[in-house]
Amino acid sequence: MANIISIINNKGGTGKTTTVLNLGAALSRKRKRVLLVDLDSQCNLTSAFGVDSNGVGIGELLIGKADFLDVVKRNGKLSLIPASEKLIDYEFQLSNEPGREYMLREQLERVAHNYDYIIIDCPPSLGTLSTNSLVAAKHFIVPMQAENFAFIGLDRIMLISDKVKKRMNPDLALAGILFVKLDPRTKFSQAVIHSLSENQNFAGKLFNTYIRQDISLMESGAFKQTVYEYAPKSRGAHDYNDLAKEILKIYG
Ligand SMILES: Nc1ncnc2c1ncn2[C@@H]1O[C@H](COP(=O)(O)OP(=O)(O)O)[C@@H](O)[C@H]1O
Ligand SMILES: [Mg+2]
Incomplete structure (x- = not known):
């Protein structure tokens, strides 16, 4: 059964999409079956994957207008549920749906047995779609830059994830905070790293890998490639490989 991991941070530009794509690629190079999910109507993951963002995707799947096999795309050993710009409209429609927070979980439960890891790319907000990812996931990773005010964002994410854990998904856990860039x-x-590691809420929750x-x-993303295709000897390829190893060590 897949380990479902949400990559979440309500700020934009914190390396979510880059992490989903290249952690996914690193895990698939270790013979893991990996499905990526683009939950962001900016479709950056979909574009980096080389998929047209005008087709059917996660929005249609969530509201039941399309099936998994209609939307899933493959690129070598990696699979993707793409997003389209219309996802914004579907998110609006979802807001009137009873049990709207469970829509993604419902869909992923049907296919989870076909994958070892499902990695979800969240939009830069903590709305319905990000909540859906936390309800569907077992773990979440918060990528962030080591900069001022990083904590403030973290507090909000932890508040939301605590509520999701209490009310909807008791198994949810923070896998770790990942420093990027x-x-x-x-x-x-x-x-910044030192002060976060001293904070008792996050002690032991920083990935060793930066x-x-x-x-x-x-x-690589701009050229529609993973870093392993574009620059296999780069620092980025090396670091995401280390992260994949760290994750495999924790979750087998
Ligand atoms: N480790 C890194 N080094 C340099 N640039 C990076 C790194 N990680 C991400 N970027 C770049 O930073 C920008 C934001 O990253 P992205 O993954 O799109 O963030 P998010 O999905 O959180 O908005 C992108 O242009 C991306 O290529
Ligand atoms: Mg993104």
């Missing part, structure tokens, strides 16, 4: 040489980023700043990670 890191320049490990700067004193400032070291200070994703360093790497232009290959930016370029």
